[in-house]
Amino acid sequence: MKPHGPIPSGFSADADGMLLIGGRRADDLAKAAGDTPLFVYDGAMLAARVAEWRRAMPAEVQLHYAMKANPYAPLLGRMAGLVDGFDVASGGELAAALASGMSADHISFAGPGKRDRELEAAISAGATINLESAGEADRALAIGARLGVVPRLAVRVNPDFDLKGSGMKMGGGAKPFGVDAVAVPALVGRLLEAGADWRGFHIFAGSQALDAGAIADTQAQTLALAARLAAEIGRTPPLVNLGGGMGVPYFPGDTAVDAVAVGRALGDALAARDRRLADSRFAMELGRWLVAEAGVYLTRVVDRKTSHGETFLVTDGGLHHQLAASGNFGTVIRRNYPIAVANRFGAEPSETVSVVGCLCTPLDRLGDQVALPYADVHDLVVIFQAGAYGATASPSAFLGQGRAQEMLV
């Protein structure tokens, strides 16, 4: 038997043992969707998560949603009413953000390979571009001049430090992201000289960390870096985007990040900040932490079989919707995501089984030798932490399967 990640609190079952999501039975949701597999996102959990963040953080810090985590349109519309801004990573995401009702004033666009047409769309709309290089700055200035629009430009800084213990390191050495800190003052000087509307800094050192102390250290380093750059430039950055970093517990032994501790440390760091940043605004940019727990992936057992004494539950889902849960996206060693039998939720495990997807490849495994209550054909298996980097971060066209259903409740 191999352990699985911790089931998020906030989920419960009815008297039949059926998992409830947003107060509705998992089987009813599958019926309402018309088919499985199905992603369900709980709108009340999204709102509660944002509220938790606001309680924990200093009031002056704004909350941006990094929509790459989940761009499902109804969820995006919900998030638009909850957060202070959206961060987008492509022209496609920019269009979706604008369609959600988020004002372009509150949209920023980061990404190392922005094409001219994407820069043009952002400048026309009035979104802020987080510049990733001097070359991109030249292109953005030229497009602004051609359009007769003063472009809103921030500089993404490649910091000299990274976020310790983070799943994705975005700083500390040679990176394709942002402008090396040493080159930032000269670039901001050029932007100012060219008459651009300089909006400040975007400093993103890493993501998916669970250690509040590491996140706090990185935020303190980020503030110090912003202050040093502001001093060299001789101007106060209007906005300092402090990046994200707050992760979620996917694997056995993972524990939730202590948001209150992060907020307390950030409050202290802001109170003690350099006078150069006295009039700056601050934002955190979170994706996964805001939406992962609010989402579940429901998949139906199609076959139950044994091979050489091992039991397999074969489902109608798989890595085409849950690439990361299958262990094939950004992890070296495969470990089990939180998993349960939705219609026996909370029941004691009675056997060890492997839960596989329907794809004809040995990579397609959702639960490897996990202890679960008995499940058979037609039962529903649920994968948790499915609200982020699920549907769109997986190869849905693989083996002709197609996309999963999605639903916001």
Add this chain to the structure above:
Amino acid sequence: MKPHGPIPSGFSADADGMLLIGGRRADDLAKAAGDTPLFVYDGAMLAARVAEWRRAMPAEVQLHYAMKANPYAPLLGRMAGLVDGFDVASGGELAAALASGMSADHISFAGPGKRDRELEAAISAGATINLESAGEADRALAIGARLGVVPRLAVRVNPDFDLKGSGMKMGGGAKPFGVDAVAVPALVGRLLEAGADWRGFHIFAGSQALDAGAIADTQAQTLALAARLAAEIGRTPPLVNLGGGMGVPYFPGDTAVDAVAVGRALGDALAARDRRLADSRFAMELGRWLVAEAGVYLTRVVDRKTSHGETFLVTDGGLHHQLAASGNFGTVIRRNYPIAVANRFGAEPSETVSVVGCLCTPLDRLGDQVALPYADVHDLVVIFQAGAYGATASPSAFLGQGRAQEMLV
């Protein structure tokens, strides 16, 4: 500097140094497609590959195309005229196979999680189902009875051996695929008793092997297993699908599989086969080997930048089209696929660069510290071996990017 995989022979440049695909310049193809990134598949190379296989293999062995490798409709239509059958892995692939013009008589359907509606579609059409379990057999028989159609049913056997050195092991121990060999005779007995049209065996021990000796050993074991099962059943299997196994060279040091040696060994093994298999037909099922080399992925450089002394070429492509080339699909250690600058094809390398995609994640790397001729914004980078497990095996919706262009020339 880190090496990259071997550039496939069969590609050349014109006098300008521009890569030619199917005799056409890479830049002209990108212009004709209207945008990059772009997959181009060379129809003449597909035909040449099939001809190479037929020259190498015994005449009595049929060639099936495993369309999961590349289901692009124009390519599928081309392959329908070249091979003897298609192997599909879902109802979606079945529909695409039928639309390509391939007769249902020559379509077989394997996959561990076939839903009832997929079984029904296959039985109605007259395709052969490779049964993965006793439970699936029950469902298929019930559906056949309900439809009043005699179902064509083969049994996928989980062999007790695997393909040594293969990238994907599909046999040898507890597997979600097929029926353990020991349980096959009883299952075939039930199929015969129920009046099904029993079509034989599907025995797939692994894929992506480059060692002809290992493939030959596996094929000999497969024939021995089929003969043993036939003796236990007391019937000759009409068809023995010997599986695939022939891989392609992706990485430094990889060399092409010696198809002639595989064919010679298979000819010897068939000549010496058990009399129980005297009247059986045989097939090999290949995906990657047939189509990978015929495909290239063209992506345009959007930015050229340096960070801490390292040079990055940022492209408009990335892991959303080339997940495996980014090292994030089925490999533990990231190594470089064959890569070149398409408009300086064949030129001597002049610098070491990292080629990254446009996605805002450190996972999105197409070439890590590779030696290439100088390339700048607007130049075209090409990834080879892109004809298989590219477009549909990658998360095209990630970060709102969308699918690549595709073209058969």
